Each structure stands twice: as structure tokens, then as C-alpha cells.
Amino acid sequence: MSQGIITLEALSCPSCLQKIEAAVKALNGVDADSLKVLFNSSKVKVKFDDQALEISDIEKAIEDMGYPVIKSVVKAA
Numbered sequence: 001m002s003q004g005i006i007t008l009e010a011l012s013c014p015s016c017l018q019k020i021e022a023a024v025k026a027l028n029g030v031d032a033d034s035l036k037v038l039f040n041s042s043k044v045k046v047k048f049d050d051q052a053l054e055i056s057d058i059e060k061a062i063e064d065m066g067y068p069v070i071k072s073v074v075k076a077a
Contacts, residue, residue: 001031001077002050004058007070008042016067020044023061029053047077 011017017037024044025032029052036045048058059069 001047002055003034003045003047003075003077004055004072005075006044006046006055006059006062006072008044008062009068009070011039011042011067014039019065020062020067023065024058027053027057027061030058050074 008020017039020037021035024030024035024037024046027048029049031047031049034045034047037043038045044058044062046058048055055072055074059072063069
């Protein structure tokens, strides 16, 4: 397992948070219980199975929802 911290452009509404959560939780390999979308800091923190998924797959899911990713950091969980 790895932990990803993805920094987004500023989120403008609480419903953005729910859309991002739904998109990331739908990915195979994401630990849904670990997922946190932090509205005030515009960050997504999530643990994921790095054998099944790469951070770029999570970034793509978020960007496909219309939320630009600024940067990502991956650490061993």
C-alpha cells in the first residue's frame, strides 16, 4: 500500500468534494475508508494498492471530473 497526497486547485464548493470522493472511490485498488478530501486545503489523501493502481490513475479520475491537479506526493503507507 502507498499513500498519495494530491494537491488540487482551490475547491469552490462542498459538492466538488463529493464528486471527487465518488470518482476516486470508484477506482479499483483504492482504500475507500482512508479517502479524505480536504476542502479548505484542496487536498486529497488516499491509500491505494500500488500493485493495482498508480497515482496517475487517481489524478486522471480527478482531472476527468474537471478539477486540475497541481502536484502529487506518494509515500509508503
